Amino acid sequence: xxxxxxxxxxxxxxxxxxxxxxxxxISGHRSVSWYQQTPxxxxxxxxxxxSETQRNKGNFPGRFSGRQFSNSRSEMNVSTLExxxxxxxxxxxxxxxxxxxxxxxxxxxxxxL
Amino acid sequence: QQQVKQSPQSLIVQKGGISxxxxxxxxxxFDYFPWYQQFPGKGPALLIAxxxxxxxxxxxxxxxSFNKSAKQxxxxxxxxxxxxxxxxxxxxxxxxxxxxxxxxxxxxxLQVTL
Numbered sequence: 001x002x003x004x005x006x007x008x009x010x011x012x013x014x015x016x017x018x019x020x021x022x023x024x025x026i027s028g029h030r031s032v033s034w035y036q037q038t039p040x041x042x043x044x045x046x047x048x049x050x051s052e053t054q055r056n057k058g059n060f061p062g063r064f065s066g067r068q069f070s071n072s073r074s075e076m077n078v079s080t081l082e083x084x085x086x087x088x089x090x091x092x093x094x095x096x097x098x099x100x101x102x103x104x105x106x107x108x109x110x111x112x113l
Numbered sequence: 114q115q116q117v118k119q120s121p122q123s124l125i126v127q128k129g130g131i132s133x134x135x136x137x138x139x140x141x142x143f144d145y146f147p148w149y150q151q152f153p154g155k156g157p158a159l160l161i162a163x164x165x166x167x168x169x170x171x172x173x174x175x176x177x178s179f180n181k182s183a184k185q186x187x188x189x190x191x192x193x194x195x196x197x198x199x200x201x202x203x204x205x206x207x208x209x210x211x212x213x214x215x216x217x218x219x220x221x222x223l224q225v226t227l
Contacts, residue, residue: 104156
């Protein structure tokens with residue numbers, strides 16, 4: 001079974017731009033969560049989607065948004081990029097409830113210049 | 114505040130030794146405590162997990178010890194190997210209605226030397 005696939009792997013943007021990251025979960029998994037990983041803040045929860053509905057949201061500004069499609073694939077969007085948005089963005093999928101049993105992708109490394 | 118505090122920040126252990134990483138949590142509503150292992154350039158991978166009604170869980174060389182009254186849990190890696198060199202994160206699950214999310218510790222960078 002294929003794992004969680006995130007694209008692109010690396011991304012370089014400039015301040016003020018917007019970016020869209022993509023995540024394909026493991027086949028059959030209906031829950032997709034997004035996390036931001038930085039050296040200073042560690043792993044921070046962004047949001048979780050289940051059956052196209054956002055179930056939970058972390059403490060991030062409204063510039064961070066996401067959505068999930070009927071095939072469970074998910075996208076995350078960051079508008080008006082700031083230097084501090086530079087991070088590894090990780091997508092994780094799970095079959096249903098039980099966020100502990102998450103399967104992570106390798107992430108998208110976003111650099112904002 | 115739903116925090117998970119993890120220590121030490123970094124750890125150097127000789128091959129064959131025991132690696133011990135500790136975590137403490139505050140919210141007694143947490144009901145699932147996984148450990149994740151992350152290698153450079155990869156996402157975290159679930160290593161082992163425990164529920165609060167169990168005091169210990171062992172899988173191969175990896176053991177979680179859980180102290181519910183102290184709100185602490187720890188990961189023990191027996192016979193540590195160079196291939197275990199990675200960053201380890203403890204985490205806790207917090208259920209809010211039908212949603213759930215992980216709260217992670219700050220991570221421990223483990224280096225196993227020859």
